[in-house]
Amino acid sequence: MSHSSMTAGLSRRQFVQAGGALLFAAECPITFASKANAAGGGAMMNSFVRIDPSNVITMLANHSEFGNGAYTVMTMMLAEELDVDYRAIQVEAAPTSPDYYSPLFREYLTAGSVTTGSTWLPMRTAGAKARAMLIDAAAQDWGVAQAELSTEAGMVHHLATKRQISYGQLIDSIHRLKIMPPETVSLKDPSEFKVLGKPTKRYEGAAKVDGSAQFGIDLKLPGMLHGAIARPPVHGGRVVSFDATAALKMPGVVKVKAIGAGVVVLAKSYWQAQKARGELNITWDRGDNDGVSSEQFYSDYRALAEQPGILAEDIGDALGALSGADRVIESVYEMPLLAHATLEPLNCIAQVSENACTIWSGTQYQSNDQEVISRFLGIPQEHVTVHRPLMGGSFGRRSSKTADFTVEAVEAAMGESVPVKIIWSREEDIRSGHYRPLFVHKMRGSLDASGMPDAWHQVAVGQSLMQGSKHDPAYMVRGIDIYSLDGCLQEPFGVFPYGTSYQIPHHRVESHNAPRVGIVPQEWRSVGHTHTGIAYECFLDELADAGEIDPLELRLRLTKDHARMNRVLRVLREKSQWDEPLGAGRGRGMASRIYSVSPIAQAVEISVADNGDFTIDRVVCVLDCGFAVNPLGIEGQVEGGIAFGLGGAAFGNIDIVNGEVQQSNFHDYPVIRMPQMPKVEVHILPSDEPPTGVGEQATAPIAPAVANALFNATGRRVRRFPLSSQGFKLV
Amino acid sequence: MKLTVNGTEVNIESEADTPLLWVLRDELDLVGTKYGCGMAQCGACTVHLAGQPIRSCVTPVSAAEGKAVETIEGQTDAAGLSAVQRAWLETDVAQCGYCQSGQIMVATALLKKNPAPTDQQIDTAMAGNVCRCGTYPRIRKAVHLAAKLIATEALV
Numbered sequence: 001m002s003h004s005s006m007t008a009g010l011s012r013r014q015f016v017q018a019g020g021a022l023l024f025a026a027e028c029p030i031t032f033a034s035k036a037n038a039a040g041g042g043a044m045m046n047s048f049v050r051i052d053p054s055n056v057i058t059m060l061a062n063h064s065e066f067g068n069g070a071y072t073v074m075t076m077m078l079a080e081e082l083d084v085d086y087r088a089i090q091v092e093a094a095p096t097s098p099d100y101y102s103p104l105f106r107e108y109l110t111a112g113s114v115t116t117g118s119t120w121l122p123m124r125t126a127g128a129k130a131r132a133m134l135i136d137a138a139a140q141d142w143g144v145a146q147a148e149l150s151t152e153a154g155m156v157h158h159l160a161t162k163r164q165i166s167y168g169q170l171i172d173s174i175h176r177l178k179i180m181p182p183e184t185v186s187l188k189d190p191s192e193f194k195v196l197g198k199p200t201k202r203y204e205g206a207a208k209v210d211g212s213a214q215f216g217i218d219l220k221l222p223g224m225l226h227g228a229i230a231r232p233p234v235h236g237g238r239v240v241s242f243d244a245t246a247a248l249k250m251p252g253v254v255k256v257k258a259i260g261a262g263v264v265v266l267a268k269s270y271w272q273a274q275k276a277r278g279e280l281n282i283t284w285d286r287g288d289n290d291g292v293s294s295e296q297f298y299s300d301y302r303a304l305a306e307q308p309g310i311l312a313e314d315i316g317d318a319l320g321a322l323s324g325a326d327r328v329i330e331s332v333y334e335m336p337l338l339a340h341a342t343l344e345p346l347n348c349i350a351q352v353s354e355n356a357c358t359i360w361s362g363t364q365y366q367s368n369d370q371e372v373i374s375r376f377l378g379i380p381q382e383h384v385t386v387h388r389p390l391m392g393g394s395f396g397r398r399s400s401k402t403a404d405f406t407v408e409a410v411e412a413a414m415g416e417s418v419p420v421k422i423i424w425s426r427e428e429d430i431r432s433g434h435y436r437p438l439f440v441h442k443m444r445g446s447l448d449a450s451g452m453p454d455a456w457h458q459v460a461v462g463q464s465l466m467q468g469s470k471h472d473p474a475y476m477v478r479g480i481d482i483y484s485l486d487g488c489l490q491e492p493f494g495v496f497p498y499g500t501s502y503q504i505p506h507h508r509v510e511s512h513n514a515p516r517v518g519i520v521p522q523e524w525r526s527v528g529h530t531h532t533g534i535a536y537e538c539f540l541d542e543l544a545d546a547g548e549i550d551p552l553e554l555r556l557r558l559t560k561d562h563a564r565m566n567r568v569l570r571v572l573r574e575k576s577q578w579d580e581p582l583g584a585g586r587g588r589g590m591a592s593r594i595y596s597v598s599p600i601a602q603a604v605e606i607s608v609a610d611n612g613d614f615t616i617d618r619v620v621c622v623l624d625c626g627f628a629v630n631p632l633g634i635e636g637q638v639e640g641g642i643a644f645g646l647g648g649a650a651f652g653n654i655d656i657v658n659g660e661v662q663q664s665n666f667h668d669y670p671v672i673r674m675p676q677m678p679k680v681e682v683h684i685l686p687s688d689e690p691p692t693g694v695g696e697q698a699t700a701p702i703a704p705a706v707a708n709a710l711f712n713a714t715g716r717r718v719r720r721f722p723l724s725s726q727g728f729k730l731v
Numbered sequence: 732m733k734l735t736v737n738g739t740e741v742n743i744e745s746e747a748d749t750p751l752l753w754v755l756r757d758e759l760d761l762v763g764t765k766y767g768c769g770m771a772q773c774g775a776c777t778v779h780l781a782g783q784p785i786r787s788c789v790t791p792v793s794a795a796e797g798k799a800v801e802t803i804e805g806q807t808d809a810a811g812l813s814a815v816q817r818a819w820l821e822t823d824v825a826q827c828g829y830c831q832s833g834q835i836m837v838a839t840a841l842l843k844k845n846p847a848p849t850d851q852q853i854d855t856a857m858a859g860n861v862c863r864c865g866t867y868p869r870i871r872k873a874v875h876l877a878a879k880l881i882a883t884e885a886l887v
Binding site: 066067068201202206208209212213214215217218220226251269270271272341343345390391392393423425426427637640641642643644665666667671672673674675679680 | 860
């Protein structure tokens with residue numbers, strides 16, 4: 001569908017809906033940052049609001065809720081302009097059709113911490129247009145001027161005559177009077193906001209304290225069978241043969257069959273399926289990845305890092321400056337594979353009929369699931385219906401490009417007359433998942449006479465997320481995956497409209513796409529920054545130390561031409577009492593990053609014992625995310641982002657030996673727990689700029705800030721992660 | 732086999748070795764209790780058995796025979812949410828919310844034993860419950876608030 005047909009068609013076509021309800025269209029161009037323009041620009045023409053005569057107000061949400069607060073900020077935006085209580089709005093997952101695709105991604109996808117920014121105008125416009133139509137109807141019905149009418153709590157009021165009417169009661173009038181959505185509408189000035197900018201509790205919070213929230217894993221359909229899959233020990237392995245004699249004798253077992261993902265046991269309950277799976281006797285072809293190991297990745301990548309990569313940025317003459325420098329500082333940083341370990345294990349229900357398929361799936365990426373399933377079954381994409389329950393965490397895992405955990409459920413359901421639900425055990429999740437790719441960064445730097453960084457040369461090596469995918473054209477620049485270098489380049493790159501915020505006179509960055517073997521690489525909360533943040537911010541700390549300049553002072557100088565980051569750093573210095581000395585055995589470190597436009601910086605204070613055990617006593621986080629739509633939600637996302645990044649840096653490690661992942665559950669893939677969680681102080685800078693993301697931002701600086709604090713306290717620099725592998729145990 | 736779940740006696744048909752978790756979820760449709768790890772590592776499946784918090788993913792249903800099982804669904808009565816649930820809501824703890832049933836069950840048991848826990852006592856009691864969203868700071872706050880609510884309401 002072309003943009004013009006979308007612009008011209010939708011509001012008219014969707015104006016009158018069956019059942020007397022109305023859909024209000026939001027005709028509004030997206031102006032969020034330059035990502036949209038770079039991705040092709042254009043207008044989003046979706047219908048987000050439905051009001052029915054019984055006065056039920058429904059928002060069709062085209063973004064998913066997995067803890068990110070999408071439903072809260074979107075209902076807040078709508079409620080503000082429509083003058084209703086945000087909690088009175090019913091949320092319904094918008095259908096998976098191009099009408100509802102994200103204007104940024106041009107797919108049905110919730111990712112990249114862009115939900116708030118990219119819905120900021122469409123949702124408010126949808127609410128304002130709906131309100132304008134209601135006012136128009138009431139004015140005509142009552143024969144009064146529109147200007148005399150006001151709205152509050154879902155009612156239109158005419159104060160002079162003390163008349164009032166609910167929105168629902170006006171729907172008939174809108175039909176009768178053939179009131180059309182206005183072409184343009186003015187949005188409230190921030191000074192008039194009653195909801196936006198105010199600390200607001202989670203929209204679906206009540207259902208999350210009484211056990212009634214419905215996650216995908218909780219859904220039950222009539223006659224549904226439960227499936228457990230035995231997966232190959234090595235990624236890419238295949239079933240050669242299997243003996244299910246014993247499994248088929250187990251209680252509740254209905255069927256055992258081989259599918260692409262392995263061997264699936266179908267049973268009346270999940271436990272029966274899981275138990276019977278243990279009785280299978282399977283011969284595997286271990287496939288091409290049998291010899292893969294993490295240590296081999298490290299040594300291959302270190303060797304690659306010595307070779308020239310694809311040149312991403314070359315400001316000044318870094319190679320010349322380094323070869324002429326008296327002293328060159330060199331380091332190699334190594335970051336392991338990481339699993340997402342969403343607490344709700346992956347799951348999907350699928351029902352397949354002759355020419356159609358329905359899935360119930362906690363997914364970030366509806367349009368891709370639809371596309372992969374339609375290709376797999378050979379049916380039209382619109383014959384694949386995606387129902388979306390709440391998700392028990394995602395952190396990137398549920399935006400699978402291969403649609404692995406949905407398409408396998410579809411395959412398991414093929415030939416069955418009932419729906420099939422597949423649940424992954426925690427062991428499957430840790431061993432057979434997709435991972436934050438392993439990365440090696442080779443760093444070289446030199447200083448000027450004043451001790452400031454003069455030349456910077458970085459070579460990044462790791463598996464690309466986007467290479468060869470359908471996102472290749474948008475997210476690869478001259479063969480370089482822009483995520484592999486996110487936050488390493490001083491200038492905007494590809495569709496990323498931001499640089500590091502630092503200015504180093506000679507700045508050269510290269511990239512190698514490591515061979516795609518052994519694993520499936522996948523975005524992990526804050527994506528490229530999970531490794532680039534460590535390499536960049538720790539090496540900057542090394543240069544600061546070599547130049548005998550305080551690391552925060554160094555960043556203040558490097559960002560003197562970047563007003564927003566400079567302000568963040570100045571506030572961090574003050575709020576963290578950065579310049580006050582700490583006692584023996586204690587240390588302080590900081591890092592600052594820009595991810596998806598928002599500048600953020602963190603300072604941490606730690607205490608380290610002689611045996612390397614350490615505690616994080618305090619994290620101070622300052623961020624500038626533009627207009628803070630929901631400060632309470634932002635604070636939660638910052639705390640959560642820090643927890644996620646900290647756990648990964650402290651002990652996150654997926655280790656592959658002979659093709660097999662060595663970890664299996666939370667005992668050997670530890671995650672952060674309550675006693676290890678630091679106190680976090682969040683400072684959101686006031687801003688009138690459009691809102692930008694917060695979901696992933698806080699994950700980016702915490703790992704390097706902690707590593708830098710460990711150096712500050714002990715003089716020992718960690719260059720291979722996790723910290724636990726280097727004798728530093730977070731307690 | 733008969734179980735008493737949230738005060739109601741129910742007949743169970745699942746095999747005796749089935750973990751209580753899957754009986755609650757698949758047979759009794761009490762899906763507020765969550766599966767997270769299957770080996771007592773994450774606490775998402777926590778319920779009360781005879782008043783004690785236990786991991787239902789490693790507890791065979793036979794071990795619960797004749798004992799009182801309390802789940803998250805049983806925390807809300809005719810008077811509404813429990814003090815712990817209200818404190819959770821007031822503190823806006825949940826993000827994805829998946830772990831929160833287990834967190835609330837552990838916090839409820841903690842406050843019965845220790846009506847005014849310190850930060851450190853909260854950390855120790857709740858160390859077995861994983862929250863991947865990192866809501867730990869708010870869980871701490873909510874436990875303190877729940878302690879206050881319970882103490883205040885006891886005076887009325």
